Amino acid sequence: MAKNKLADIVEGLVAPVVEEMAMELVDVEYVKEGSQWYLRIFIDKTGGIFVDDCQAVSQKVSRLMDEKDPIPHAYILEVSSPGLDRPLKKAADYERFCGYEVVVTTYAPFNGKKSFSGRLDGLSEQGVIINVDGTEYVIPVDQVASARLAVDI
Known part of the structure; x- marks a missing residue:
């Protein structure tokens, strides 16, 4: 970021x-x-x-x-405006949009993937917490290339 x-x-x-x-x-x-x-x-x-x-x-x-x-x-x-797929940049963004659907991409593969789509469960000292189909991932902030609200089409 x-x-x-x-x-x-x-x-x-x-x-x-x-x-x-x-x-x-x-x-x-x-x-x-x-x-x-x-x-x-x-x-x-x-x-x-x-x-x-x-x-x-x-x-x-x-x-x-x-x-x-x-x-x-x-x-x-x-x-x-930032658009419907608003980027999440600040810690306050992760708090405000907790519970929303997001797409998080990483610079390098994390647990074998570079893109994660799921529910944002917050931000901790360990990283961005995202729930993908019942599996929780904690992605270190320094590995996050982008985090955006998901657009449901």
Whole structure:
């Protein structure tokens, strides 16, 4: 669950702005796709995110980024909700979504598998606890490549 350093810097700058707007900063991504750099801000709030919320956050973050100038080159700013398959990034996410269906992938095989779909039973000092068809797995956090809410189609 490593993050690049610039995304960490931006997250530190943006989190207070998003929180003062009564929203939650879910994640910050700073990635290069093709020849373009993208700064993606994912936000959420009780009742869900609307286009007006994204626009308001985008305007404030854009002004903040212009003022602080932590990114030395051109990029595209995108603000959106995390989607139905919301990523679980923080310890509070694992607590909040305990009992929900999730998909956890690992960097390397763990107990012979790299993907686990089941019920999230929490987070302990030993790792992410997931129940897959009655079998409990405790996956060390440093082995988790991603954890997301499962989308039931």
